Amino acid sequence: MQSFLLLTLLLLSIGGYYMGRKRAFAVAGGHIRNLHSLPSFYGSYTALWCGLPALIVFALWATLQPSVIIDLVVAGMPPELRNLPPDRLNLIVNDLKNLVGGNIVSSTPDPAMLEAANHYRNLRVIGNASLWVVVMTLAIGGIAHAWRTISPTLRARNRVEKIVNLFLIFSSTVAIFTTLGIVLSVVFESILFFRQVPITEFLFGLHWSPQTALRADQVGSSGAFGAVPLFAGTLLISGIAMLVAVPIGLMSALYLSEYATPKFRAVAKPALEILAGIPTVVYGFFAALTVAPLIRELGAALGLHVASESALAAGLVMGIMIIPFVSSLSDDVINAVPQAMRDGSYALGATKSETITRVLLPAALPGIVGSILLAVSRAIGETMIVVMAAGLSANLTANPLAAVTTVTVQIVTLLTGDQEFDSPKTLAAFALGLVLFVVTLILNIIALRVVRKYREQYE
Amino acid sequence: MSTTAIETKVALDQALDLNTAPRKQSSVEVTDYDNRQTVGKITVDNPKMTCRGVNVYYGEKHAIKNVGLDIGANEVIAFIGPSGCGKSTFLRCLNRMNDTIPICRVTGQLRLDHDDIYDKSIDVVQLRARVGMVFQKPNPFPKSIYENVAYGPRIHGMVNTKAELDDLVRESLERAGLIKEVEKRMDEPGTSLSGGQQQRLCIARAIAVNPEVILMDEPCSALDPIATAKIEELIDELRENYTIIIVTHSMQQAARVSQRTAYFHLGDLIEVGETDQIFTNPKHKLTEDYITGRFG
Amino acid sequence: MNKPTASPPTKIPSRDIKTIVNAGLARRHAAERRFRWYGLIAITLGLTFVVLMFANIIGKGYPAFWQTYIQVPVTFDAAVIDPQGNRDPQAIETADYAALVRAGMRQLFPNVQGRLELRALYGLVSSDAAHELQDRVLQNPALIGASQEVWLLASASVDTLVKGNIDRALDESERPIKDNQLEWVDKLQAAGKIEKQFNTILFTSGDSREPEQAGIRGALMGSFFTLLVTFLLSFPIGVATAVYLEEFAPKNRWTDLIEVNINNLAAVPSIVFGLLGLAVFINFFGLPRSAPLVGGLVLSLMTLPVIIIAGRAALTSVPPSIREAALGMGASKLQMVGHHVLPLAMPGMLTGSIIGMARALGESAPLLMIGMVAFIVDVPKGFMDPSTVLPVQIYLWSDLPERAFVERTSAAIMVLLAFMILMNGLAILLRKRFERRW
Ligand SMILES: Nc1ncnc2c1ncn2[C@@H]1O[C@H](COP(=O)(O)OP(=O)(O)OP(=O)(O)O)[C@@H](O)[C@H]1O
Numbered sequence A: 001m002q003s004f005l006l007l008t009l010l011l012l013s014i015g016g017y018y019m020g021r022k023r024a025f026a027v028a029g030g031h032i033r034n035l036h037s038l039p040s041f042y043g044s045y046t047a048l049w050c051g052l053p054a055l056i057v058f059a060l061w062a063t064l065q066p067s068v069i070i071d072l073v074v075a076g077m078p079p080e081l082r083n084l085p086p087d088r089l090n091l092i093v094n095d096l097k098n099l100v101g102g103n104i105v106s107s108t109p110d111p112a113m114l115e116a117a118n119h120y121r122n123l124r125v126i127g128n129a130s131l132w133v134v135v136m137t138l139a140i141g142g143i144a145h146a147w148r149t150i151s152p153t154l155r156a157r158n159r160v161e162k163i164v165n166l167f168l169i170f171s172s173t174v175a176i177f178t179t180l181g182i183v184l185s186v187v188f189e190s191i192l193f194f195r196q197v198p199i200t201e202f203l204f205g206l207h208w209s210p211q212t213a214l215r216a217d218q219v220g221s222s223g224a225f226g227a228v229p230l231f232a233g234t235l236l237i238s239g240i241a242m243l244v245a246v247p248i249g250l251m252s253a254l255y256l257s258e259y260a261t262p263k264f265r266a267v268a269k270p271a272l273e274i275l276a277g278i279p280t281v282v283y284g285f286f287a288a289l290t291v292a293p294l295i296r297e298l299g300a301a302l303g304l305h306v307a308s309e310s311a312l313a314a315g316l317v318m319g320i321m322i323i324p325f326v327s328s329l330s331d332d333v334i335n336a337v338p339q340a341m342r343d344g345s346y347a348l349g350a351t352k353s354e355t356i357t358r359v360l361l362p363a364a365l366p367g368i369v370g371s372i373l374l375a376v377s378r379a380i381g382e383t384m385i386v387v388m389a390a391g392l393s394a395n396l397t398a399n400p401l402a403a404v405t406t407v408t409v410q411i412v413t414l415l416t417g418d419q420e421f422d423s424p425k426t427l428a429a430f431a432l433g434l435v436l437f438v439v440t441l442i443l444n445i446i447a448l449r450v451v452r453k454y455r456e457q458y459e
Numbered sequence B: 001m002s003t004t005a006i007e008t009k010v011a012l013d014q015a016l017d018l019n020t021a022p023r024k025q026s027s028v029e030v031t032d033y034d035n036r037q038t039v040g041k042i043t044v045d046n047p048k049m050t051c052r053g054v055n056v057y058y059g060e061k062h063a064i065k066n067v068g069l070d071i072g073a074n075e076v077i078a079f080i081g082p083s084g085c086g087k088s089t090f091l092r093c094l095n096r097m098n099d100t101i102p103i104c105r106v107t108g109q110l111r112l113d114h115d116d117i118y119d120k121s122i123d124v125v126q127l128r129a130r131v132g133m134v135f136q137k138p139n140p141f142p143k144s145i146y147e148n149v150a151y152g153p154r155i156h157g158m159v160n161t162k163a164e165l166d167d168l169v170r171e172s173l174e175r176a177g178l179i180k181e182v183e184k185r186m187d188e189p190g191t192s193l194s195g196g197q198q199q200r201l202c203i204a205r206a207i208a209v210n211p212e213v214i215l216m217d218e219p220c221s222a223l224d225p226i227a228t229a230k231i232e233e234l235i236d237e238l239r240e241n242y243t244i245i246i247v248t249h250s251m252q253q254a255a256r257v258s259q260r261t262a263y264f265h266l267g268d269l270i271e272v273g274e275t276d277q278i279f280t281n282p283k284h285k286l287t288e289d290y291i292t293g294r295f296g
Numbered sequence C: 001m002n003k004p005t006a007s008p009p010t011k012i013p014s015r016d017i018k019t020i021v022n023a024g025l026a027r028r029h030a031a032e033r034r035f036r037w038y039g040l041i042a043i044t045l046g047l048t049f050v051v052l053m054f055a056n057i058i059g060k061g062y063p064a065f066w067q068t069y070i071q072v073p074v075t076f077d078a079a080v081i082d083p084q085g086n087r088d089p090q091a092i093e094t095a096d097y098a099a100l101v102r103a104g105m106r107q108l109f110p111n112v113q114g115r116l117e118l119r120a121l122y123g124l125v126s127s128d129a130a131h132e133l134q135d136r137v138l139q140n141p142a143l144i145g146a147s148q149e150v151w152l153l154a155s156a157s158v159d160t161l162v163k164g165n166i167d168r169a170l171d172e173s174e175r176p177i178k179d180n181q182l183e184w185v186d187k188l189q190a191a192g193k194i195e196k197q198f199n200t201i202l203f204t205s206g207d208s209r210e211p212e213q214a215g216i217r218g219a220l221m222g223s224f225f226t227l228l229v230t231f232l233l234s235f236p237i238g239v240a241t242a243v244y245l246e247e248f249a250p251k252n253r254w255t256d257l258i259e260v261n262i263n264n265l266a267a268v269p270s271i272v273f274g275l276l277g278l279a280v281f282i283n284f285f286g287l288p289r290s291a292p293l294v295g296g297l298v299l300s301l302m303t304l305p306v307i308i309i310a311g312r313a314a315l316t317s318v319p320p321s322i323r324e325a326a327l328g329m330g331a332s333k334l335q336m337v338g339h340h341v342l343p344l345a346m347p348g349m350l351t352g353s354i355i356g357m358a359r360a361l362g363e364s365a366p367l368l369m370i371g372m373v374a375f376i377v378d379v380p381k382g383f384m385d386p387s388t389v390l391p392v393q394i395y396l397w398s399d400l401p402e403r404a405f406v407e408r409t410s411a412a413i414m415v416l417l418a419f420m421i422l423m424n425g426l427a428i429l430l431r432k433r434f435e436r437r438w
């Protein structure tokens, strides 16, 4: 329905383009030289007048219509329904939507609901119809306006370019708005959360058990929002991941850049980078269904008790995922060390490995540290692997064979499934998100600084 | 020297018969540009290194063409010639630095004392310890001044105690004439020194290993005249203990520091002789053109 | 030969560097070889992981492309399908086709008696078999009254058994398939009445609780709609941003800020974008949960930095001479960019965008936040329909314990990887094809 409207609008705009061009030819008496701009600019000018205002109105309308309709329907409900507490009312609105959508509703709908559903349907039809009328009027009006204003002296090019310029500038601000949106959404919800649970308790509490806080009389007062076990779990799993990724990634990078023949390098480097392209959900699947059972069986054979969702399994697989990240960043860093350093060392009679360990690595160290920091921030923010392979219980332990949970796992668990907004449980997820965002941001800023400093050193 | 060693030397010298070098050297004046036979005496009485029939290829490119040359013990010999003529290439053959370039191929015979340096039995690690090198651009490692000099002795296991190492580092810096300037700042990074100091640090680094030969590829080209003068002075002092081969673009420098000079042209060794003679009385037209500045 | 000199260290070190170096050579070369080995081992490990993962997933997933069917003699009994005999479509549609399936099964094994036994027998075929019969009759009402041998979809446990994934030695209570069922399946197999056919259901149906009826069509369509939104939003905005920053923007604090922002956004964990989507698009703007539109919005914000960075790289690689030439001909700056620079930079931008799209295709974490994890049977038909995407479908299935679902999860992963390989291949092709034209 709405996509059909958009399509019509698009066609109209295209039509407007040709009309504008024709009109320009006409007012110029067939001599393009008389025109201020090329005819195509008059075409674009008309198309913009046709499409732009209509599109803006359409976007606003489409986003506002559902909530306006709901408000109107609720206002039209009998008072005993209308005056229910907000959460009950929400349920009713949901039922209503299901009813309108033709989905099966649990109970047989009562007459009041049926009436409201009809009301809803009517309003929606009216809304959509008026949307059509308004958008079409605007589009055609736009073409008419352009038609009237096109004259040989109209500075069509300047006007069109101005709009394009505005679009360019607007586009470039999207990144800023995204950051702003992230900051505002997590900070705002976090503040709500910290009103209910003191920030010190959140940051330093040792006990995490948000589910118990579900009971209304217990909200926020149960002391169940101590996030330290999550931070510890995140660090444990990321630590294991780095123990896997750093040696393998670094040694691979060194081998590829210092030892490998060009042929071998041409094959092995992209092959290794395949690891970076595999979706994380695939790693999660691999971790949960292959690696974790394997580790548990191995542990059992050695007489160790290994949890079925051990930190080790998740960490190992996460490490594999990060290998190409470490190796390609280190590769860049190592290649940035000037050849003169290597020559100096070889000329003194050093072997390759001596040159690498005593000259290259110390010289590249800042850059490598930067890459590792980037990799750590990647590991901390990784979600799917831990959601699928790490546990849910918040154990405060350093034992890699035990099950731990992480910040990202808890965010996902708290926000999936049934949820009511504004409960400390969901708000806690945003507080965790805030911590995650701040920590990764700081890591990234430091890492980028370090790497940049390092690059400058050799420029 | 044991008898076997003497026998080997004789055998090697026979094998290295100068006749294997297909060109005979002439000492007459050559006024013909196309004549690329080496003019002058390529042999010396007590050679440290001997090269015969050396050819170097970069892939298809023939960069050094059948060069024969002796380098005497405790002499300073200068390589001169227009840019791209193969001076660096030839120099880098002498400690097999060319091995690091995959497309580079070297044929012919090169000997250090009595060891064929391209023989399988010769270890490049050992060879490079014996034949040190200083590069055109100072390239101190990003480590402290002390560690820069200590690098070679450490990797080769030349010293056993920290005190020995301290002595060796001081000794080397002293011989490189740098000790006064860096005595108080041994722990500062080598890169914090001035260009001239850095180059002397690189020389100290090279002599800390106590090599027999030192190769220098335009060691002063990145330095100002005062730093250059210091290095030239240093080279003169070092001659006492080492054999030094220096590539330079500065005729004056060659004249100041070297006893013999070799002139290269497009991969050929054109003329070699006493430095005075080369600069005052070149025998080959090409040499003369170059000396008098009609060339390059 | 020379003996190593054992003279005490003098101030001037021993002249004989040759001997000193010789002494340590063996040890140093051993260290060198060891180091080399470490490198080789590291690479091998990394490559082994790649191979292992692919082998593991392909090994688990390829059987899912075949599905077991049982040949059942079905009598399209008019008394069941069309008791009135008036061919009323409504009646035909709602008839009890399951009864026909049951009758057919009884016909295969006439000796089976008793409620429990019979229930076990009926359990050999999927509950979808009735739909199959319904479809046949609806398409061809002439079938009514006829008898036919029909290949009916077997139940998941039979399928698992036939694929050899059930240990017959296990105790009966621990097997999903009972002793009597085992016997029947063996008999059917001996009679050639069991067959594996290409699994079209996997590609034509949506999710289901029954493994044998579950497919990825819904997830694929969800991914398609989501990616379409992502592309439509992020490509124009990304290209416009790249063009603005490279060609128009003055160098000032504001553009610096934009640049810092883009670089940082590229490193923000994906799940944080999910939080943004939940808080802004769903709670603030009231867009529906689980909709591809919202998923696409979130993913486009994530993909933007990738496209912008690739776009800028593509623009900087266009030689300045082309800009000067265009400006010299009297073009306005915008015309210069639009007509000359952008077309040259386009292949590079497209390459970057395709890689960004491939990444978006594999992304799942932020979509969990905005409710694209619901169990959705219907195949979505638009941007507002509740749906899920392929990686999330994989996540959902991976949680289910049945062997048949493990198989399907792996198969879904294979499809996902195939798409990613396709997209990356396209990107590489594009880059190769248009590399340095000038
Ligand atoms: N790594 C290499 N690969 C291919 N060709 C090379 C390489 N190094 C040098 N050449 C070629 O070999 C020839 C000799 O180069 P070389 O560096 O020895 O000259 P040079 O005499 O040292 O010049 P300059 O005085 O400029 O340093 C040149 O033509 C050069 O192009």
Ligand SMILES: [Mg+2]
Residues within 6 Å of the ligand: B087, B088, B089, B217
């Ligand atoms: Mg040179």
